[in-house]
Amino acid sequence: MATIVAEATGQAILHEEHEQSFLRKYIFSTDHKVIAIQFLIYTLFFLMIGGLLAMLMRYQIAWPARGELPLGGIFPETMVASGYILPEFYNALVTMHGSVMVFLAIMPMLVGVWANYLIPLQLGTHDMAFPRLNMLSFWAMVPAGILTLASFFVLGGAAGAGWTLYAPLSARPDLTGVGLGQVLWLVALVFIGLSSILGSVNYITTTINMRAPGMTWMRMPLTIWSLFITAILALLAMPVLSAAGIMLIFDQTIGTSFFLPEGGGQPLLWQHLFWFFGHPEVYILILPAMGFTSEILSVGSRKPVFGYTAMVLALVSIAFLGFIVWGHHMFQSGMNPTLGLAFTVSTLFIAVPSAIKTFNWMGTMWRGNLQLHSAMLFAIGFVAMFAIGGLSGVFMASTPVDIYIHDTYFIVAHIHYVLFGGSLFALFGAIYFWYPKMFGRLMNETMGKIHFWLTFILFNVVFFPMHGVGMVGMMRRIYDSTGYAHLQGIEDTNALITWAAFGLFASGFLFAFNFFWSLKKGKKAGANPWNATTLEWQTPSPPKHGNWEEIPVVYHGPHEYSHPDVEDKDWLAQNERPDVVSPAAGSH
Amino acid sequence: MDWALPPNYSTFGVVIDQLFWIILVITGIAFLLVEGGILWFCIKYRGREGARAHYTHGSNKVEIIWTVIPAIIIAILGVYSAAVWQDIKGASNRPADALEFLVVGKQFEWNITYPGMDRTLGTGDDFTVLNQFHFPVNEDITILLESEDVIHSFFIPELRVKQDAVPGMTIPVWFDATQTGNFEIACAELCGLGHYYMMASVTVHSAADFDAWQASRATATAQ
Numbered sequence: 178m179a180t181i182v183a184e185a186t187g188q189a190i191l192h193e194e195h196e197q198s199f200l201r202k203y204i205f206s207t208d209h210k211v212i213a214i215q216f217l218i219y220t221l222f223f224l225m226i227g228g229l230l231a232m233l234m235r236y237q238i239a240w241p242a243r244g245e246l247p248l249g250g251i252f253p254e255t256m257v258a259s260g261y262i263l264p265e266f267y268n269a270l271v272t273m274h275g276s277v278m279v280f281l282a283i284m285p286m287l288v289g290v291w292a293n294y295l296i297p298l299q300l301g302t303h304d305m306a307f308p309r310l311n312m313l314s315f316w317a318m319v320p321a322g323i324l325t326l327a328s329f330f331v332l333g334g335a336a337g338a339g340w341t342l343y344a345p346l347s348a349r350p351d352l353t354g355v356g357l358g359q360v361l362w363l364v365a366l367v368f369i370g371l372s373s374i375l376g377s378v379n380y381i382t383t384t385i386n387m388r389a390p391g392m393t394w395m396r397m398p399l400t401i402w403s404l405f406i407t408a409i410l411a412l413l414a415m416p417v418l419s420a421a422g423i424m425l426i427f428d429q430t431i432g433t434s435f436f437l438p439e440g441g442g443q444p445l446l447w448q449h450l451f452w453f454f455g456h457p458e459v460y461i462l463i464l465p466a467m468g469f470t471s472e473i474l475s476v477g478s479r480k481p482v483f484g485y486t487a488m489v490l491a492l493v494s495i496a497f498l499g500f501i502v503w504g505h506h507m508f509q510s511g512m513n514p515t516l517g518l519a520f521t522v523s524t525l526f527i528a529v530p531s532a533i534k535t536f537n538w539m540g541t542m543w544r545g546n547l548q549l550h551s552a553m554l555f556a557i558g559f560v561a562m563f564a565i566g567g568l569s570g571v572f573m574a575s576t577p578v579d580i581y582i583h584d585t586y587f588i589v590a591h592i593h594y595v596l597f598g599g600s601l602f603a604l605f606g607a608i609y610f611w612y613p614k615m616f617g618r619l620m621n622e623t624m625g626k627i628h629f630w631l632t633f634i635l636f637n638v639v640f641f642p643m644h645g646v647g648m649v650g651m652m653r654r655i656y657d658s659t660g661y662a663h664l665q666g667i668e669d670t671n672a673l674i675t676w677a678a679f680g681l682f683a684s685g686f687l688f689a690f691n692f693f694w695s696l697k698k699g700k701k702a703g704a705n706p707w708n709a710t711t712l713e714w715q716t717p718s719p720p721k722h723g724n725w726e727e728i729p730v731v732y733h734g735p736h737e738y739s740h741p742d743v744e745d746k747d748w749l750a751q752n753e754r755p756d757v758v759s760p761a762a763g764s765h
Numbered sequence: 766m767d768w769a770l771p772p773n774y775s776t777f778g779v780v781i782d783q784l785f786w787i788i789l790v791i792t793g794i795a796f797l798l799v800e801g802g803i804l805w806f807c808i809k810y811r812g813r814e815g816a817r818a819h820y821t822h823g824s825n826k827v828e829i830i831w832t833v834i835p836a837i838i839i840a841i842l843g844v845y846s847a848a849v850w851q852d853i854k855g856a857s858n859r860p861a862d863a864l865e866f867l868v869v870g871k872q873f874e875w876n877i878t879y880p881g882m883d884r885t886l887g888t889g890d891d892f893t894v895l896n897q898f899h900f901p902v903n904e905d906i907t908i909l910l911e912s913e914d915v916i917h918s919f920f921i922p923e924l925r926v927k928q929d930a931v932p933g934m935t936i937p938v939w940f941d942a943t944q945t946g947n948f949e950i951a952c953a954e955l956c957g958l959g960h961y962y963m964m965a966s967v968t969v970h971s972a973a974d975f976d977a978w979q980a981s982r983a984t985a986t987a988q
Contacts, residue, residue, distance in 0.1 A: 264958040264960075268955070268957075268960075271955070338955065339955045343915075343916055343954070343955070345914065345915050345916070345932060346915040346916065346955065346956060346957060349914075352915055352957055353957055353958075354957075354958060438932045438933025438934075439932075442933075443933065444916060444931050444932060444933065445931060445934075478810075478818060479812075479817075479818040480818045480819070480820070480821070481820070481821070481822050481823075482822075482823075483821070483822070483823045484822075484824075484828050485822060485823070487823065487828045509918065509927050509928055509929050510929045510931070511928070511929050511930075511936045514850065514851075514854035514855060514856065515855070515856075517850060517854070518851065521843055521846055521847055521850065522843050522847070525839045525840075525842060525843040526836075526839065526843075528835065528839050529836050529839060532831065532832075532835040533828070533831060533832055533835075535799060536827075536831040537823070537828075539799070539803065540823060540827070542803070542806040542807075542810065543810070543819075544810060544818060544819035544821075545810045545818045545819070546810065546812045546813070546816045546818040547806070547807065547810050547811050547812050548812045549807070549811060549812065557803060557807065560799075560803060561800055561803050564795075564799045565796065568792040568795055569792070571788055571791075571792055572785065572788050572789075575784055575788060575842065575846040576846055576847070576849075576850040577777075577780065577781045577784050577846060577849040577853060578781060578784050578785050578788065578846075580781060580853070580925060580926070580927050581770070581781055581785070581922070581925050583927055583953070584918060584920070584927070584953040584954060642768070644768070645768025645769075646768070648769060649767070649768065649769065649770075650770075650771055650922035650951075652920065652952070653953075653955070654960065655960070655961045656960070657961045657962075658961070660961070660962060661949060661951060662948075662949055663771050663922045663923070663948075663949065666767050667767075670768070738818060738820075739817050739818040739819070739820045740820055741820050747817060747818070
């Protein structure tokens with residue numbers, strides 16, 4: 178049945194191909210590849226915006242009394258006055274850096290870009306199950322982005338209650354000074370939720386129904402596994418956030434009291450709802466990155482993924498455990514301490530599948546023939562940095578230790594090792610790796626390697642010392658730490674972090690330059706520049722509308738590298754029959 | 766640059782710090798194994814012309830080994846953490862005859878209500894002082910933590926105490942300082958524009974000094 182659906186959709190699309198106007202082809206496109214590229218441009222833009230907000234924040238942290246910020250006229254006087262970032266603007270920076278990075282940059286870049294691009298290509302089908310819903314899932318992100326940017330310029334400025342939006346602060350404009358900005362961000366969040374839910378329905382349906390003949394579940398590339406599980410997480414978690422967000426809008430604007438104690442509400446309810454979404458969200462932000470890493474490590478090591486089945490089981494168990502650990506964000510929240518016990522146990526146990534994955538990635542590299550190109554370097558960087566983020570998580574999972582480090586920079590260090598050292602490293606790797614498929618040309622390797630080393634070194638100079646600053650006891654989201662006796666003596670570290678952060682931000686422009694330069698000047702890629710086995714590499718780069726002349730047939734698992742019976746080359750594509758390439762291999 | 770935990774002055778802090786160092790050693794060893802392994806593989810197996818990778822899909826034996834070993838370490842750590850947590854926070858371990866204070870956070874100050882000379886809250890000799898928290902050393906202290914407006918977090922780094930103050934809730938927090946000294950309460954939860962200066966001074970007195978201080982305050986308030 179799967180085949181019939183795939184062929185029917187395919188014919189419809191191929192038939193349409195001749196009649197498409199520019200607008201239908203590039204702007205309001207239903208082609209999953211064009212939508213993926215739209216998402217890519219969108220998310221790279223917001224990655225830059227999020228980075229810019231972080232730079233302003235770092236400036237304030239390092240030199241709280243200096244002023245001299247040449248932002249003349251960009252922001253209203255109520256936000257930046259004569260070169261000084263005001264506390265209201267700092268709170269907006271803290272809030273919107275986190276919000277933009279999580280919801281407008283990393284999450285849509287992991288899922289919107291790569292689920293769209295890779296699911297049909299790696300599964301061997303013509304397009305998504307619901308191409309129009311897919312288009313809508315991108316276009317729902319557009320108002321979200323516009324509202325977010327606009328919120329900086331309304332009276333009271335952008336949202337300032339933290340990306341976690343803890344009520345009552347987020348619900349009471351009289352207590353923050355932020356009115357419309359907070360509402361605009363919540364409306365944006367509802368659009369983001371819509372986009373994510375529509376996308377997820379599509380990814381799940383496509384993966385279940387539209388796999389090429391022979392593409393059994395256990396022959397799917399790990400990218401697809403991770404994106405499929407992520408879509409299930411998003412489908413279950415995003416509606417909770419959307420509903421909670423709408424309740425919060427009501428508290429702000431029409432006088433309800435879901436989260437306000439004076440009207441009978443409960444502030445902790447917000448935290449439970451937010452983290453019931455928020456913790457699966459953390460895994461939404463890391464599982465796809467794990468998928469890309471597995472894929473790139475296998476190709477770059479010229480070896481099958483070590484322990485494929487274990488990798489799939491680890492993904493599934495992380496996803497399951499991810500739904501029962503949300504309370505670990507709330508150990509010091511006033512929640513009953515006995516509940517903390519249960520959440521400690523579930524949280525610590527999520528370390529086990531994470532460890533399994535790390536060891537299997539190392540197993541994949543073991544006795545390989547490592548091709549250390551930019552994509553591979555970022556994938557290896559992912560494993561190295563994710564390990565640090567995972568290990569630092571053990572500290573806060575242990576509730577007694579969390580009493581001290583909760584809400585300090587130790588947490589900031591941890592989240593960035595996972596989200597930047599983890600997710601973003603894998604995303605850079607994914608872009609270097611699949612760029613030739615998207616655009617038909619390779620990104621420049623020299624620039625790529627310089628970009629990797631700058632990112633790797635500066636990332637660690639920025640975020641490793643934050644563990645130390647957190648141990649000293651520096652609280653998160655502090656506009657000026659110099660007034661506290663226990664925080665004397667960390668000024669030098671904070672200045673060092675800020676300088677390195679400026680360098681890290683600047684290195685992003687080398688990447689951006691490489692990205693646009695290579696569109697025209699990059700080396701022609703051909704169909705399969707990495708000698709990779711998965712289906713997307715067995716069609717021209719970039720693939721035509723509809724992806725395949727003829728739907729491929731899959732004969733074996735996704736990572737057949739260096740098979741001893743295959744001579745002349747060290748890989749065997751998923752649609753190549755082993756007994757045709759090499760008669761001896763037929764016996765396997 | 767001094768990246769260290771501040772000196773600890775509370776009874777609970779001893780076990781918290783101990784657990785911190787235990788975890789640091791365990792994760793430190795894991796860190797060295799993983800990062801060292803990655804580096805070693807990158808050098809040893811770096812691609813060479815004509816070389817061919819070793820073909821394997823993995824091994825169930827090693828999967829079991831590297832599942833079971835972390836699971837055991839994690840289980841021990843979890844049980845031990847849970848026991849320490851229960852000792853510190855468990856409702857049954859709340860000290861029965863502690864000296865009680867009422868601490869109310871509001872944007873952007875800490876109001877501390879003292880029990881007065883009769884050592885009991887809610888009686889006529891209670892008095893409230895803004896942003897000054899005095900209490901005696903070597904005695905069980907319980908604060909009843911409240912908030913008037915938004916969520917704040919009561920944090921005294923040197924005593925290893927942190928607890929969110931939530932509007933609509935009264936949350937008991939207890940601790941026992943082991944040395945006299947001067948510290949600060951910091952707010953650890955973003956609470957608005959003045960979050961960064963929401964601090965109060967903490968003075969840990971000897972028992973006699975505390976009584977003297979309370980007596981002087983009580984007369985000052987009464988006048």
